[in-house]
Amino acid sequence: MAVKITYANTPVSRLHPMTKIMAILMLGLCALVWPDFTLGLVLVIALFVVSFVARIPSDFVKIMFGFGIPVTVMLMFIQGLYSPKNQTVIADFGFAQLGLEGVLYAAKIVMDLLVFLGSFTIMSKTTYTGALVAALTSAGLNAKAGYLILASLNVVPQMQRRMSVIREAQNARGLSESGGLFSRLAAYVPLLGPVVMSSLTDAQERGMTLETRGFGITDVKQTSYVEVRWRTVDKVCNWVLVIMAVIVTAISVGIYIGVIPALTPWAGA
Structure with missing residues (x-):
């Protein structure tokens, strides 16, 4: 629906x-x-x-x-x-x-x-990104290409939100981001690992979810959750x-x- x-x-x-x-x-x-x-x-x-x-x-x-x-x-x-x-x-x-x-x-x-x-x-x-992809797919764009566009447009905001959450968690554990330039760069190193690994895990889980819902099936008409008129x-x-x-x-x-x-x-x- x-x-x-x-x-x-x-x-x-x-x-x-x-x-x-x-x-x-x-x-x-x-x-x-x-x-x-x-x-x-x-x-x-x-x-x-x-x-x-x-x-x-x-x-x-x-x-x-x-x-x-x-x-x-x-x-x-x-x-x-x-x-x-x-x-x-x-x-x-x-x-x-x-x-x-x-x-x-x-x-x-x-x-x-x-x-x-x-x-x-x-x-x-x-x-809204979902509305943009829904409009493109309704205009004839392949659903997989639409998903790639959606994922590409969402990857930066998602990583920014994840970075903010991880930074707050690290600060609660005593990580300091104050000081000079090198101190700030050194403080960001512990954040990169969790951000990258969580992004890769999220991409894998999303791909598995799409496949279990029949995203790769080509002989049926796919519908969109978002409606644009x-x-x-x-x-x-x-x-x-x-x-x-x-x-x-x-x-x-x-x-x-x-x-x-x-x-x-x-x-x-």
């Missing part, structure tokens, strides 16, 4: 998982095909707004800035100073010159990455995403071949 999962009471959380996957693909495609970084920047700002609607702004900001700042600095240094595309010098540091073309190319790469990262973060933070808003969102991707792709192709003039001064850089 299927069970209907009740999501958090936000418009984003109530969307079908396949709609969120479609959003990742279509938004990422729009950012990739656009000639410069401007559309990617607009999409990133829109994703920040969506994160507030989904009530995950703090997690979203941490991931976006935690990834975006170091990647931006690295790419701006490499592309801005040493890109072979550089022709327009905007700053001279003596040992190297900062080129406008390299900076714009770096900005384009960063925005593309952030669009994919931001949309995937919103999906992962607002979608399409709603009108999901259909509308999918059509909007597809139409937007088609329009953006058509405009981008027109700009590349010269039929449509560049919409921003950075498109030809």
Whole structure:
């Protein structure tokens, strides 16, 4: 018997998982095909707004800035100073010159990455993992592949919870995690063994449980414990995403071949 999962009471959380996957693909495609970084920047700002609607702004900001700042600095240094595309010098540091073309190319790469990262973060933070796998299997994905996805997405949170439990148990037995860097590293060594062994045991027991329940049988139709349903808003969102991707792709192709003039001064850089 299927069970209907009740999501958090936000418009984003109530969307079908396949709609969120479609959003990742279509938004990422729009950012990739656009000639410069401007559309990617607009999409990133829109994703920040969506994160507030989904009530995950703090997690979203941490991931976006935690990834975006170091990647931006690295790419701006490499592309801005040493890109072979550089022709327009905007700053001279003596040992190297900062080129406008390299900076714009770096900005384009960063925005593309952030669009994919931001949309995937919103999906992962607002979608129950079981519902995601149920949606994928109902769309035709093999049940074993679905289980691999489910296990892969759950392995890190499960190990974090297990690490927390084992750490508390070790602290109750007198293990100290204070002191310098080497003292802290030495304190984590006793935690690794129980975490790894318990994870392996858990994986073995889960595999045996699945086999005893007929998971490996291929000549019968398998049902899902989790039920996900399409709603009108999901259909509308999918059509909007597809139409937007088609329009953006058509405009981008027109700009590349010269039929449509560049919409921003950075498109030809």
